[in-house]
Amino acid sequence: MKRIFLSMLAVSVLVFSSCSKDDTPTTGVTAPATYKFERAGSSTVSFSGQTTRILMAEELVSALKDPLKTTEALNGMFAHAEGVNDFPDADLNASSKNIHSKTAASKDYFSSNTTEANAIKAKFEAWITAQVDEVFPNWDVDAEVGVAGKIQEAGGGSTRYVNGKGLELNQAFAKSLIGGLMTDQILNNYLSVSVLDEASNVSDNDNDVLITDKNYTTMEHKWDEAYGYLYGAEVDATIPVLGADSFLNKYVNSVDSDDDFAGIANDIYEAFKLGRAAIVAKDYEVRDAQANIIREAVSKVIAIRAVYYLQTGKESLSTDKAAAFHDLSEGFGFIQSLRFTRSASTNQPHLPVAEIEAFLGVLMDGNGFWSVSADALDQISTRIASVYGFTVAEAAN
Amino acid sequence: MFKKIATLLIVSIVIISCSGSSDGPSGTTDNFDREAMLSNLANNIIVPAFADFKTKIEGLKSSAETFSQTPDQTNLDALRQAWFNAYKTWQHVAMFEIGKAEELQFVYFFNIYPLTVADVETNIANGTYDLNHVNNHDAQGFPALDYLLYGIGANDTEILVKYTTDANAANYKKYITDIVAKMDEIIEAIVNDWNGAYKNSFITSSGNTATSSLNKFVNDYIFYYEKRLRANKFGIPAGNFSTNSLPEKVEAFYKQNISKELALEALTAVQNVFTGKAYNGSTTGESFKTYLENLGRNDLVTLITNQFNTAKAQINTLDNNFYQQINTDNNQMTMAYDELQKAVVLLKVDMLQAFNVSVDYVDADGD
Numbered sequence: 001m002k003r004i005f006l007s008m009l010a011v012s013v014l015v016f017s018s019c020s021k022d023d024t025p026t027t028g029v030t031a032p033a034t035y036k037f038e039r040a041g042s043s044t045v046s047f048s049g050q051t052t053r054i055l056m057a058e059e060l061v062s063a064l065k066d067p068l069k070t071t072e073a074l075n076g077m078f079a080h081a082e083g084v085n086d087f088p089d090a091d092l093n094a095s096s097k098n099i100h101s102k103t104a105a106s107k108d109y110f111s112s113n114t115t116e117a118n119a120i121k122a123k124f125e126a127w128i129t130a131q132v133d134e135v136f137p138n139w140d141v142d143a144e145v146g147v148a149g150k151i152q153e154a155g156g157g158s159t160r161y162v163n164g165k166g167l168e169l170n171q172a173f174a175k176s177l178i179g180g181l182m183t184d185q186i187l188n189n190y191l192s193v194s195v196l197d198e199a200s201n202v203s204d205n206d207n208d209v210l211i212t213d214k215n216y217t218t219m220e221h222k223w224d225e226a227y228g229y230l231y232g233a234e235v236d237a238t239i240p241v242l243g244a245d246s247f248l249n250k251y252v253n254s255v256d257s258d259d260d261f262a263g264i265a266n267d268i269y270e271a272f273k274l275g276r277a278a279i280v281a282k283d284y285e286v287r288d289a290q291a292n293i294i295r296e297a298v299s300k301v302i303a304i305r306a307v308y309y310l311q312t313g314k315e316s317l318s319t320d321k322a323a324a325f326h327d328l329s330e331g332f333g334f335i336q337s338l339r340f341t342r343s344a345s346t347n348q349p350h351l352p353v354a355e356i357e358a359f360l361g362v363l364m365d366g367n368g369f370w371s372v373s374a375d376a377l378d379q380i381s382t383r384i385a386s387v388y389g390f391t392v393a394e395a396a397n
Numbered sequence: 398m399f400k401k402i403a404t405l406l407i408v409s410i411v412i413i414s415c416s417g418s419s420d421g422p423s424g425t426t427d428n429f430d431r432e433a434m435l436s437n438l439a440n441n442i443i444v445p446a447f448a449d450f451k452t453k454i455e456g457l458k459s460s461a462e463t464f465s466q467t468p469d470q471t472n473l474d475a476l477r478q479a480w481f482n483a484y485k486t487w488q489h490v491a492m493f494e495i496g497k498a499e500e501l502q503f504v505y506f507f508n509i510y511p512l513t514v515a516d517v518e519t520n521i522a523n524g525t526y527d528l529n530h531v532n533n534h535d536a537q538g539f540p541a542l543d544y545l546l547y548g549i550g551a552n553d554t555e556i557l558v559k560y561t562t563d564a565n566a567a568n569y570k571k572y573i574t575d576i577v578a579k580m581d582e583i584i585e586a587i588v589n590d591w592n593g594a595y596k597n598s599f600i601t602s603s604g605n606t607a608t609s610s611l612n613k614f615v616n617d618y619i620f621y622y623e624k625r626l627r628a629n630k631f632g633i634p635a636g637n638f639s640t641n642s643l644p645e646k647v648e649a650f651y652k653q654n655i656s657k658e659l660a661l662e663a664l665t666a667v668q669n670v671f672t673g674k675a676y677n678g679s680t681t682g683e684s685f686k687t688y689l690e691n692l693g694r695n696d697l698v699t700l701i702t703n704q705f706n707t708a709k710a711q712i713n714t715l716d717n718n719f720y721q722q723i724n725t726d727n728n729q730m731t732m733a734y735d736e737l738q739k740a741v742v743l744l745k746v747d748m749l750q751a752f753n754v755s756v757d758y759v760d761a762d763g764d
Contacts (some may be wrong), residue, residue, distance in 0.1 A: 051646050079640040112735045112742070118731055
């Protein structure tokens with residue numbers, strides 16, 4: 001039965017893809033070999049603001065593991081103001097960009113939902129505060145049920161620093177940022193029709209009207225900014241090698257390295273190239289189709305990693321608490337990140353927001369990771385996997 | 398800042414020039430009588446509203462002069478009342494930044510807030526100032542009076558001291574009459590223009606071009622709603638554009654307990670223009686609403702009408718004092734903002750598409 005269903009799926013995929021293949025030649029849009037686009041001999045691609053934010057996030061995430069840091073210093077890195085010496089890197093200090101203002105800040109999800117956006121930002125702020133107030137003072141204390149502190153992985157492994165519920169707040173922060181910053185900005189802002197086609201963007205792009213003093217149209221630039229949130233830390237972003245940051249770029253690579261999902265990284269890269277080429281060719285149908293491919297694939301990456309970490313955490317829960325807490329902390333962040341995924345058919349996250357919140361509630365219920373059951377982890381894993389279109393077994397290995 | 402405005406201007410010129418060329422000579426493709434709409438707007442809303450506002454400003458001016466001659470509690474109360482009456486009526490004309498009001502950039506002389514108190518105090522200490530100077534946009538108008546009538550002392554006795562026994566009392570009084578005189582001068586010029594040739598040229602400029610009064614008016618309307626109402630009255634103080642909330646940026650910060658009433662008045666004015674409701678009465682005429690109906694977009698009329706009402710209902714749940722509201726439960730404030738924002742999309746995307754009018758301003762989203 002399952003097989004019949006799958007083969008029906010396969011046929012329908014074939015039908016769909018043959019349709020789109022029919023479309024492609026008539027419009028004449030083909031993706032270039034690399035993400036390289038030029039006008040009059042010079043590049044039209046720019047995403048320095050995205051690179052800056054990825055670098056700021058790297059600094060902040062490593063500072064979250066420095067017990068000498070104050071709340072003020074960490075908040076300064078989160079909500080940097082131009083010219084303030086929040087970072088070791090002078091270029092970042094000089095920048096007018098910051099992470100905070102772009103967290104849970106996409107046009108489609110949050111422009112008329114600022115109340116929830118503020119609540120999400122407040123979560124990130126609360127993790128920073130709790131890291132400083134609860135975990136840093138207990139840096140040399142052994143963690144126990146209800147007591148923040150250090151806990152070492154078995155066999156002389158890494159030491160993890162957790163709150164009273166076994167949650168590594170730095171991991172919660174970092175993995176939630178993959179959704180709240182990168183994924184949200186890519187899927188729900190820069191690839192959105194509401195942003196790409198805003199104001200006179202279409203007629204400007206149709207008539208090659210460039211932004212003053214720039215070599216690109218607004219629409220081209222918006223698409224490139226989406227690209228930058230994924231590939232902005234690459235040495236040569238025209239040909240990404242992946243693993244270039246600690247955020248989305250890294251985990252697209254991780255998922256792609258799993259044989260069950262091999263090729264997903266290339267699908268995303270190809271869709272970015274073709275969509276950008278479609279903007280140059282002024283073919284907005286092809287563009288939007290690529291945006292949807294990216295939305296589904298990036299959403300799936302988030303969901304796969306959520307399930308992967310819940311399952312690996314579950315495996316070591318009884319034998320190696322520190323290893324389990326580390327995995328579950330990453331899983332916690334990836335579940336939070338599901339809030340920012342986007343189904344191409346509903347233009348909403350694949351799961352109801354309340355259900356995502358409920359998952360987080362289950363993980364933190366009672367004594368948190370000290371008391372969470374394997375059964376609960378399996379239930380959450382199964383639900384996520386089925387909604388995002390893969391199996392727990394595929395994600396877990 | 399100026400560089401940014403200049404870039405914006407250049408961008409808008411580019412937009413205007415290209416949309417102008419692609420729209421063709423007239424650009425109108427429907428059979429709606431746009432001129433009738435402009436006529437209703439001008440004759441039954443804009444001109445009567447400006448006339449009423451002028452009366453209120455004259456009342457304010459006379460109260461200010463009386464107070465300046467005899468600065469006592471009775472005259473302070475009367476001046477405050479005149480200020481409040483005029484401030485409420487301002488909410489009905491603030492969106493009409495077209496014609497002479499646009500040329501004079503009238504908002505600079507009436508309602509730039511938050512006020513820069515230091516500039517006000519420096520001006521008063523110096524005794525000489527140029528109210529036309531860009532530095533003084535945030536040192537005059539209703540916000541300056543708000544400070545001078547309510548914020549300059551801890552209580553009425555202390556406030557009256559500033560105008561009686563203070564070493565600078567004469568300058569304090571003069572500052573009040575000067576900024577009110579400036580308001581009067583500006584509104585006089587605007588009313589004269591509407592009563593002269595401008596009204597007819599406004600009404601007959603009904604084509605669909607970047608500079609036609611219809612396109613400009615509908616853009617001004619949406620700009621007002623998005624920036625001056627949604628952002629200035631709600632979003633900025635609630636902290637939606639900053640790291641933290643900024644409650645001290647509410648409208649009428651020193652009087653405080655009228656911020657809600659002013660905001661509701663502004664939203665009512667926006668609703669009245671949408672439905673073409675006469676300023677002095679309840680009759681309605683041709684408007685954005687009837688235009689949409691003519692285009693078969695009753696669905697959109699319903700959505701916009703309902704969204705305005707939903708926003709209004711949420712605003713009604715707020716504390717009279719937005720400063721207080723933000724400090725006690727900012728979620729209620731951002732919920733009001735969110736409901737207001739939902740109508741921005743309906744107006745700026747859906748309604749403009751239905752009218753086949755281009756947006757003539759751009760958001761600077763900071764990237």
